[in-house]
Amino acid sequence: MSSRRRHPLAPYAVVVGGLLLTGIGYAAVTAAGDASASPARITQSAQIAQGHAIFLEECATCHGQFAQGTPGVAPSLIGVGAAAVDFQTSTGRMPAKEPSAENDRKPPELNPQEIAAVAAYIESLGGGPTIPTSAQVSQRGANPGFGQQLFVADCAQCHNFDGAGGALTYGKFAPPLTKSTPTQIFEAMLTGPEAMPVFNNTTITPQEKRDIIAYIVQTRQEPNPGGFSLGRIGPVTEGLVAFLGLLLAMVFAAMWITAKHRKIPNE
Amino acid sequence: MSIDKALSGTGSWLDDRLHGAKGLRTFFRKIFPDHWTFLLGEIALYSFIILLLTGTFLALFFKPSMTEVVYHGSYIKLDGVHMSEAYASTLNISFDVRGGLLMRQIHHWAADLFVAAILAHMLRIFFTGAYRKPREINWLIGLVLFTLSLLEGLFGYSLPDDLLSGAGLRITQGVLQSIPIVGTYLSFFLFGGQYPGTDIIPRLYILHVLLIPGLFMALIGAHLFIMFHQKHTQMPGKGRTNQNVVGAPMYPYFMAKTGAFFFFTFAVLALAATFAQINPVWLYGPYNPLAISAGSQPDFYMGFLEGALRIMPPWQWVVFGHTFAFNVFIPALLPLGGIMTAAALWPFLEQWITGDKNEHHVNDRPRNAPTRTALGMAAVSFYGVLWAEGANDVLAQHFNVPLYTITWIARFAVFLVPIFTYIITKRICLGLQRKDLHLIQHGVETGIVRQLPSGGFIEETRPLDEEELAALGRPVALALPSGEGGAEAEVPAPDMRGGLGRVKARLNKIVNESVPIDEHGANGHGANGHGANGHGANGHSATAEDHAAVSSGSDDEG
């Protein structure tokens, strides 16, 4: 029976022991973290410094010495996050050549390593959305059918039903999504470039973003079972083909068939 | 056994029973003119036959139902998506029915070609004046057929219940609703309640595969029968008069040609359907009433209505608590209604203006009826502006022009372009007439160059031969020195008096504006001297008679 009775101090011993264990564990973990982090921190700050240098050279003329923005020229970049920088520079939109209504997609001017540096620099200024990991944009297990419905509900009014792009008001355009990488699609939703609204992770959950990405990528990759696609922009090109192709072919046939005259012994 | 024998064998077998030989003989001996524009209607006819055939195939597999199903077919991308049975069965036709996609594509291309051919055919009839007495009824039937083809196409386009066709339906419903007073009831009636409801697809289906095709067949039958009975018109030419038709007899020449032409139509459509994708509904996704896509477009034949909607400023008036959606009602009904009403009235209006009550079996060359041609071209350009505006977003995107700029340009262009087109076309016609006149007066250049004694060179010309002269289709009688100086008669004809009469006289002057043959004769009457009055209430359109008269050697005024 006595063996079942606890010592009155036993609870305290347990608590102290637990605390000790936790403390040691914590120390061990943080020590280990520190040990592996210190070189990383050095490289990280080196990266930020490199990013800063590139920024001063390429971007500061418009976005300001401290990325604070220049009124009437370019917006502040504080808090826009690494995702915005990665999107803008990897799609070649930034560094912009001149302030215009809209910056088009171009071959990127900065290489991936420079982009990472500038992104790290801008992130160090005030956080913001980060660049998605490859798992976040993976199509494995994503549901393109559901993505289609989300796309139609949230994106098609600007980007067209299959991502062919479309005209917006006031001379703006929603670009075709034929070249955007999964990462860029994710970042576009997260940062809402230009006239595009922001779709943060509560409006469209990360899982739904993957569905949308899967839909966009699969749609543009899928072959056209019916023949030439005619641009996949709907009935306008079809109408042109009907007139300039089919009707004209038939008219030529009619000319040819009636041109063959015969002397007919009638009348 | 020769085909001829087989035919006459079958013929006499049938004749013994049906006594149809006489009818058959007239049928076989019916004369068809050999001019390519006379085959435009045939393109429409053959496309329609192909529509019937492919449509019947589609109807075997299409399920006109809006019951919601979950898709599990072979188009993996949409696996598990909720959609209507109509859309699911269209996917099935496209991906799981053998030859289904080809049939869908032939059907759709044929629909496009059908309407395009009808348009071209109508323009041919209009510009050559082939609608004139006694063919007014066929002209009216043709207008009904054209309107039906728009409806038939719209309903067919709506059947698959995809995103774009749903957008089209939504617009249809908006147009219905915009009709003052009865609009809402009409919409409730068609949709069986609130939009979109579950009745619309089955209803459109019955309209599309049964009612309208039935009407089509009845009207096409009547159209062809009347054409057959009245015989074809023909372009002006030697020996072609209002009393005859020059061409090839139905059997065997025309039969062979038209048979070949049917296979041409089929071949062109089959090729198009094999190589060019049309209406890929799987890319559009199932209809979702809450979503609207950029680039939502109707088929081309509805494009001008779409343009009319897009061009209209957003005007809505509230009168006595009713909202009158003029921004929808006016553009939806005015352009089409206006063009169709004008087209229906025109033959009678022209008769009234010219006072020409004669039958016409020889057509006008468009240049020889400058006002009619100019009016027609103005209508075409009006249609064209609206059509382009219907695709304003596509134009904006592909030519990098702001969307609203296009709309604003179109808002002016829709009024200005037809006016300019009218003026320019008339000029061109008169210019071409002058060219003809030059040929008549100075002959054709032979290409033989001769050196003059003075050292200069001239090119030899020869006068037009009879055939060439006839093909010009000029009102030859006008070439006579206009002895009937009555052109400037002091006392107006009785029906030219009074207010309406003066309007008529003015219109008459405009309609008859032509280059007089004796332009160089420098006499009193100007460009319209002949037509306006005196002998010429039908001065210009007397062409055909004059011509007939000439070939019979008299100089009757017709």
Ligand code: HEM
């Ligand atoms: C008796 C004759 C016809 C029948 C039985 C018929 C039947 C059908 C059926 C069952 C469909 C839906 C299936 C599908 O879309 O894949 C369809 C679609 C359609 N029909 Fe017809 N049709 C007929 C005539 C016409 C005519 C005269 C026109 C043109 C003016 C037309 C234009 C269309 C169009 C544009 C579609 C949509 C095709 C698509 O999905 O791409 N049809 N028709």
